Amino acid sequence: MSTQLDSTAQAIREHLLAGELGSSGKLREQNLSQDFGVSRTVIRLALGQLELEGLVTREPNKGFRIRSFTLDEVTDAILVRGELEGMAARLCAQHGLSEVEQEGLRDILRKLDTLLAHGIQSLASRMAWIDLNDAFHARLIDFSRNASLSETIASLSGMPLVAASATVFDPKGLGPTLARLIAAQQDHHLVLEAICARESDRAGYIMREHARKSAENKKLGFDAMQRTQHVPALPGLALVTG
Amino acid sequence: MSTQLDSTAQAIREHLLAGELGSSGKLREQNLSQDFGVSRTVIRLALGQLELEGLVTREPNKGFRIRSFTLDEVTDAILVRGELEGMAARLCAQHGLSEVEQEGLRDILRKLDTLLAHGIQSLASRMAWIDLNDAFHARLIDFSRNASLSETIASLSGMPLVAASATVFDPKGLGPTLARLIAAQQDHHLVLEAICARESDRAGYIMREHARKSAENKKLGFDAMQRTQHVPALPGLALVTG
């Protein structure tokens, strides 16, 4: 164990995103202190961090509250993420990728291809999709060789539903969800192709549109999603209000 | 006074950026506690905030250190800011600005025009330039109507030298500096023109290039700047290492 602060901050973060601490409610230091078995000092430090991450808000002498997000706020953040991922793709195309880097991305795409070919009904396949999708985006961003860009995207992705792989699976796991994922995978292929062809503007546009589709899908699916409660595992959903 | 935490965090931030706490050195809680006249608890909370802002780093059981930035890191961050300000300009052009909004921007540009026409030798005129330049950028970003975008740019601008108005004035205040500011002002006019003409892509490109020039200027002027010590007032310069 490194420090209680780090682990407590992470624990609170997870509980917040899971909606287990009430939605848009007040966070009382003493309660949290008892719940997590640490002193109020640690709780206060952790909440201070989460405030800067944007998950909670603080009002002097009144304490912390859970922040809730409107669907529009989420959409805005996704568009910003798309702009930055577009920049990452553009930079990759401009300076080019090494053979190793290209092969790494291609490998991920191959795995995603076979995954989607077999369907994503099982929970395991869905988690595999999340990991692979994350890996593709993360590598692309990393290969842009701009540390500030990576940090900024990472910071945005801490918001509920904003991360690239915060995707909504419909209960059946076929039909619309699969179609969306296949379309997304096409974008992945296209962007890699554009990068390798050094078509920087095209690569940037594809990534931007990729994010825009994701925002659109979240908007469309949100209502059904929220009511049917079929995706309890999607972190942060509890913090988003229509 | 709202809370000691807020004011202490701001005080430490300013001292850090002014380089008065040593560069890339260790920050001892007790020292800071005595210097700022608050308890170690408050210092620790404040440093926790500054860590998330990126100004200091923490190593468990070893405490906080001042983070130093390379010129390349600063450049990277400025390019990211430029990308996002380009997005802001593009959004403004896409949804259009109201008459009042347009007039507000035009008013700022008029004031900048007269300011630059009279030269920027005096300290007062330089501070006026900083304020007006900040105001132009801030309004443009605000008018984009994307809160996440505004927050992200604001967060980036907390880094040393990254803010739009973190400009380097040469000692004489004429010559290269004035020429650069006049060129920047041209960009301002062009971007507003593009926005009003609803040329969204063009508006975006102009803003991106605007930031790129700023990064370039900082790179070029950095060495001379740093040695001659003629710009002691530029916050954060002390934290940047070649």
Place this chain on the structure above:
DNA sequence: GACATGAAGATTGCATGCAATATTGGATTC
């Protein structure tokens, strides 16, 4: 009944103390 008032309780803001860990400096060995 609606609203103001104020005291009791609850909650936050902060300082301090103690245990755990890291750092320093000198003695010892080779």
Place this chain on the structure above:
DNA sequence: GAATCCAATATTGCATGCAATCTTCATGTC
């Protein structure tokens, strides 16, 4: 003289206690 070890010191991590502020709710007034 250089390296190693260990004790003394310094520093961080955390829990607790108290004062200041906010919240609640019962009481009184119109």
